[in-house]
Each structure stands twice: as structure tokens, then as C-alpha cells.
Amino acid sequence: MVRAVASPIVADNVGYIVIDDLSQDLRSDLHDAGVSDDDLRSIAGRDGVVRGAEELDNLFTRLREPTRALVRPGRQSLFDALRAHVERNRQAAMDRGGRRFSHDPVLMQVLEGHLSLGPQSPAASVFRVEQALADIGFLDPTAVDGDFDDLTMKAVERFQIEADVPVTSRIDAATLGALIGAAPPPGEKLVTRPEYDRMLATDRLEVTIALGAGDRGYTRAQAELAVIEGLLDRGFERVPPRDAARLRELGLDGVDPHVDVWTNGETTLHIVMPANDEPASGRAAARAAERSGAVLWTGRSFDLAEAHTRRTGLLGRRAPRPSSARPAYQLVCVSGCDASAGPVQDRLLGRAQIDTDLLATDRGAPESSRGHHALGFLDAVLARADTAVLRRALGESSATERGFLFNRSNATEAHGA
Amino acid sequence: MIAMRNDVGTALAVLADHRRPEAERARAATTLGEAGDAHAVLALAIEYGEAAGSLRRAVSYALGRLNGVEVLARQLAFADPRSRARAAEVLSLFNDERATRALTLGLTDADEDVRINSACALVEHGDPLALDELERRLETDPSRKVRAAAAQAVGAIGTVRARQVLERAARTEEDTFVVILIERTIQRRIDEGESEDFGC
Numbered sequence: 099m100v101r102a103v104a105s106p107i108v109a110d111n112v113g114y115i116v117i118d119d120l121s122q123d124l125r126s127d128l129h130d131a132g133v134s135d136d137d138l139r140s141i142a143g144r145d146g147v148v149r150g151a152e153e154l155d156n157l158f159t160r161l162r163e164p165t166r167a168l169v170r171p172g173r174q175s176l177f178d179a180l181r182a183h184v185e186r187n188r189q190a191a192m193d194r195g196g197r198r199f200s201h202d203p204v205l206m207q208v209l210e211g212h213l214s215l216g217p218q219s220p221a222a223s224v225f226r227v228e229q230a231l232a233d234i235g236f237l238d239p240t241a242v243d244g245d246f247d248d249l250t251m252k253a254v255e256r257f258q259i260e261a262d263v264p265v266t267s268r269i270d271a272a273t274l275g276a277l278i279g280a281a282p283p284p285g286e287k288l289v290t291r292p293e294y295d296r297m298l299a300t301d302r303l304e305v306t307i308a309l310g311a312g313d314r315g316y317t318r319a320q321a322e323l324a325v326i327e328g329l330l331d332r333g334f335e336r337v338p339p340r341d342a343a344r345l346r347e348l349g350l351d352g353v354d355p356h357v358d359v360w361t362n363g364e365t366t367l368h369i370v371m372p373a374n375d376e377p378a379s380g381r382a383a384a385r386a387a388e389r390s391g392a393v394l395w396t397g398r399s400f401d402l403a404e405a406h407t408r409r410t411g412l413l414g415r416r417a418p419r420p421s422s423a424r425p426a427y428q429l430v431c432v433s434g435c436d437a438s439a440g441p442v443q444d445r446l447l448g449r450a451q452i453d454t455d456l457l458a459t460d461r462g463a464p465e466s467s468r469g470h471h472a473l474g475f476l477d478a479v480l481a482r483a484d485t486a487v488l489r490r491a492l493g494e495s496s497a498t499e500r501g502f503l504f505n506r507s508n509a510t511e512a513h514g515a
Numbered sequence: 516m517i518a519m520r521n522d523v524g525t526a527l528a529v530l531a532d533h534r535r536p537e538a539e540r541a542r543a544a545t546t547l548g549e550a551g552d553a554h555a556v557l558a559l560a561i562e563y564g565e566a567a568g569s570l571r572r573a574v575s576y577a578l579g580r581l582n583g584v585e586v587l588a589r590q591l592a593f594a595d596p597r598s599r600a601r602a603a604e605v606l607s608l609f610n611d612e613r614a615t616r617a618l619t620l621g622l623t624d625a626d627e628d629v630r631i632n633s634a635c636a637l638v639e640h641g642d643p644l645a646l647d648e649l650e651r652r653l654e655t656d657p658s659r660k661v662r663a664a665a666a667q668a669v670g671a672i673g674t675v676r677a678r679q680v681l682e683r684a685a686r687t688e689e690d691t692f693v694v695i696l697i698e699r700t701i702q703r704r705i706d707e708g709e710s711e712d713f714g715c
Binding site for chain 2: 323330
């Protein structure tokens with residue numbers, strides 16, 4: 099076996115190669131030099147990006163024909179071509195996200211690997227990192243305060259998982275390099291929130307709406323009428339539970355009997371509307387919401403087992419899930435009185451590791467929304483509203499392990515009936 | 516008289532303030548019952564829907580003193596349309612024959628919202644007493660929302676005849692919205708294991 103030469107590429111945690119963005123010529127040249135697509139994916143890891151000294155060195159170690167890679171009569175060497183590719187990406191990243199940090203000497207030291215940021219780090223530097231994390235959707239904008247607190251740490255960890263860099267809970271060189279690559283120029287936000295991007299990156303988004311019984315004198319039946327009429331107005335059609343062929347087309351083999359399936363061709367909804375026996379229906383709704391949580395499909399070739407072991411993420415693929423029994427994504431809206439909405443919310447929040455990206459409830463709300471809370475949730479999700487808009491529509495938010503909880507009981511704006 | 520009105524006003528405010536201790540709100544409910552002012556019925560009925568323990572007992576006592584169901588039934592029959600619609604909603608909380616009869620009458624109201632709310636309230640009762648009028652609404656009411664709500668209420672009754680009514684309506688109904696409600700109602704009764712009555 100021929101040992102590959104050392105990488106001639108400057109690996110500074112900012113330059114990178116996105117496997118899916120490689121030109122066909124470069125990909126063919128890599129194949130010729132003995133690096134297959136599988137090799138590339140193996141080197142890149144979950145995020146599909148070759149970045150940092152270790153991964154770039156790995157790429158060159160895999161070159162089984164380094165001589166052929168180095169010397170190509172009449173053509174630029176493969177090394178030079180790769181170096182140019184990495185440099186272009188590095189420069190582009192520095193021109194975008196890099197401008198957020200390039201004037202901060204502390205962060206430049208972080209990028210060079212001399213230090214890392216954590217609790218007690220300089221507020222101005224932490225603030226810049228928090229703002230970048232908020233602008234790409236990993237941190238609630240209201241938590242951007244220069245204080246490296248628990249919310250910041252959770253956001254950093256979520257980003258590290260997405261970017262496939264070591265989860266250190268601190269802003270280190272690898273994390274900052276990935277953040278430079280992911281963030282838009284200063285003052286700009288991503289057009290859509292990454293939460294939605296990753297949920298909509300494949301073909302389908304599922305939303306679970308659990309609509310419970312009401313109290314304070316309004317009835318579940320009224321809420322049900324409002325929601326069903328609202329769904330029809332929004333172009334959704336109901337898939338009858340006995341229409342097995344249609345359900346299979348949607349990738350649903352066997353639907354929980356408590357779940358009503360609706361689709362508009364792009365988005366599949368699971369609606370859970372429990373019966374009048376409130377404690378029992380609350381438990382049934384909790385079970386159904388857990389079982390029928392929002393799973394993202396990869397077209398019609400969706401592979402359930404595969405979906406549980408990798409999830410499409412900001413930069414490519416996501417981390418394996420520890421449990422294969424639960425869906426990868428959940429957008430859940432629980433509407434109803436405390437007796438029915440409460441147990442659902444408690445069970446969802448009470449999990450050791452919550453799988454719910456967005457959870458909205460109107461638990462404890464002084465006035466019933468009569469189904470309009472659920473429709474508001476749906477509209478906000480389909481419009482990919484940012485956290486501030488969701489908060490206005492759905493009430494105050496708090497961070498969960500994975501995403502956000504919105505609770506209308508604290509909402510400042512009343513919802514019309 | 517003015518002093519009495521002030522007492523009622525204060526008690527209503529205390530009853531509606533969920534931050535106050537339950538015992539304090541229960542005393543307010545008792546005060547309202549003993550004041551004999553029928554205007555307190557609606558507020559008491561709303562609290563009845565979610566109160567528990569000593570507060571619920573006090574609210575029940577007050578509604579009994581004020582003859583609450585009768586007051587609401589009168590309101591459903593004679594008040595302005597908006598108050599009639601609200602009375603129908605609140606009567607959903609009282610699952611007794613007087614309330615069911617009042618709501619059945621509400622199904623024939625000239626106002627669409629009153630008919631919708633009456634049908635929705637009858638979902639909570641599930642009393643066969645209302646089936647004939649619900650069947651008429653399901654077959655002939657010009658409002659699709661009333662027909663849809665009537666389908667839900669028929670489903671809640673859960674008898675063999677109720678199921679036959681739904682299945683007949685499913686064959687003749689042309690409006691998608693109403694058809695969905697009918698299908699969902701039939702399916703839900705099967706899914707929730709409440710088909711014993713349907714099946715016997």
C-alpha cells in the first residue's frame with residue numbers, strides 16, 4: 099500500500115468541501131485516484147462536509163494513487179484542484195458569516211485554536227456567536243444577551259450535532275469554523291428557519307394536532323367543526339381510514355385509530371380529536387400523538403429504519419437517534435382544556451429526551467380558542483414563521499430539549515372565537 | 516338594593532378571579548346563590564364547567580338556588596340571538612332532561628348560530644330524547660354547519676337507530692364538509708369501542 103502524501107491544503111476549520119456540491123469532473127478525478135463516493139461520505143460523516151485538518155487529511159490518506167493525483171500531464175493536479183475548491187469555499191464563508199466575527203480578536207483566537215468560549219467568556223464575543231446562532235434558528239432571539247447561559251449552551255450543542263463537529267458545549271475552533279460556514283452575512287437572517295428547512299428538506303412535513311375537549315362552556319364539537327372547516331378552506335382533503343391504498347401512497351402503513359389523516363399533497367396532518375371522557379381521552383391523545391408523531395419522508399422510497407438512524411440536517415445528515423422506536427420530528431399542537439391537554443403536554447415534555455421540535459398548547463388559557471389555536475399553529479408552521487411570529491400567534495415560548503414550547507395561557511393577545 | 520347589587524358585583528369579580536384561593540371563590544359562589552340574582556347564572560355556569568372540589572359544590576348549590584337550568588332554558592328561548600347562542604353553549608354542561616329539552620327546542624331556532632350551538636351542546640348529552648329533531652336537522656337544515664353538528668350529536672347518542680340515521684345521511688348528503696363529519700362520527704364510535712350500543 100502506498101502511503102498518501104500529506105495534504106497540501108491549508109485546513110483552518112473554515113475551508114471545506116461539500117460532497118454534494120463537488121463538480122462532476124472533480125468527482126471523476128477522485129474516483130480515478132481511488133476515492134469512491136462511499137469513501138467521501140465516510141470521511142465527511144453525518145453532515146456530508148469534509149472540514150478541518152483531520153477530515154481533509156483523511157481524504158488524502160484514501161488516495162490510493164497519489165502519483166496520478168499529483169501529476170496529470172496538461173492538467174491541474176488533483177491536489178491543486180481540491181485546494182482551489184477548498185479555498186473558494188473558505189473565502190466565500192469568510193465573506194458571509196466570517197464578517198460577523200473577523201473584527202473580534204477573541205473570536206479570531208478561538209478560530210486559531212488558542213482558546214474557547216463558555217460561561218464567563220467576554221460578553222461581546224458571546225453576543226456575536228449568539229446572534230449568529232439565532233439568525234440561523236438555533237437560539238431563541240430573546241436569549242441573545244451576551245451571557246453564555248444554559249440556553250446558549252443547548253443551542254451550541256444542537257448546532258454541534260447538526261454540523262457534525264465534536265459536542266463540547268463550548269465555542270471552539272471547529273464549532274466557530276462551522277458557524278462561519280453556516281451563518282449569513284451580518285444583519286441577515288436565513289430566509290427560512292433551519293428547523294423548517296430540515297423538516298421540509300425532503301418531501302413531506304407532518305404536523306400533529308391534538309384537539310381536546312373544551313371547558314368554560316364551549317364544546318369539543320364546536321372546535322371540531324372549526325378545525326375541519328378550516329382544513330377544507332386551506333385545501334386539505336381527508337384520507338378515509340379504510341383507504342389503505344391512499345394511505346400507503348402517503349407512506350402510512352397502519353394508522354392509529356385515534357388519528358385522522360389529512361393531506362394537501364405536500365403536507366400530511368395527523369389530527370387527534372379525543373372523545374368526551376376527558377381523562378381517558380387525554381391519555382388516548384397522548385398515546386396517539388406519541389405514536390403518530392411527525393416523521394419526515396424521503397419521497398415514496400422512504401425507509402422507516404433509515405429515517406430513524408439519520409435525519410436531514412442543516413449541513414447534511416443528522417445524528418443517529420438513540421431510540422429507533424420514536425419518530426425523528428414532531429410538530430405538535432395540543433388544544434383543549436387542562437384535563438385533556440394537560441396529560442398530553444406532560445407526557446410529551448416528560449420524556450427523557452423530547453423529540454418534539456415545536457409544541458404548542460392552550461393549556462390554562464383564560465378563554466377557549468374553539469379550534470382557532472390549532473389552525474393558527476398550522477398556519478404558522480406552514481408559513482415557516484420565525485419564533486417571534488409563532489410567539490405572537492401561540493403565546494409565550496420556552497426552550498425545550500429540541501425546540502420550543504408555546505403556551506397560549508400566557509399569550510398577550512386574545513384569539514377570536 | 517344598591518348594596519345587594521354591589522355584593523353581587525364583588526362576588527362575581529371574586530368568582531372569576533382564578534388567582535384567588537378556592538375557598539374564597541367558593542364563598543363568592545354561595546353569596547351569589549343566596550343573593551337570588553339571576554344575572555349571576557351565566558357566570559356560575561361557566562365556573563361549573565371547570566370547577567372542582569368545594570368550589571364545584573358551592574357553584575352547584577348556587578345554581579340550584581337560582582334555578583340555573585331553568586334560567587338558561589328561558590334565556591335560550593327568549594333572549595336576543597347572541598345570548599341564546601351562549602345559553603345553548605352553557606347548557607351543554609348540564610346533562611339533565613330539562614337542559615336536553617331546551618336544547619332540542621334550540622335546534623329549531625331561527626338563528627343559525629343558536630342551532631349550531633344547540634346541536635354541539637347535545638353532543639355532550641348523548642340523550643336519545645333529542646334524536647328525532649336531530650334527524651330532521653341532519654336531513655333538512657339549510658345550514659351545512661347545523662347538519663354537521665347534528666351528525667356529531669346523533670353519533671353521541673350511540674343507539675342502533677342513531678347509527679341508521681347517520682348511515683342514511685351518509686348516502687344522501689352531498690356536502691363534503693358534512694360527509695366528513697358523518698364519516699368521522701361513525702368511525703370514532705367504532706374506534707373508541709363505543710359500538711356496543713350501535714351493535715345491539
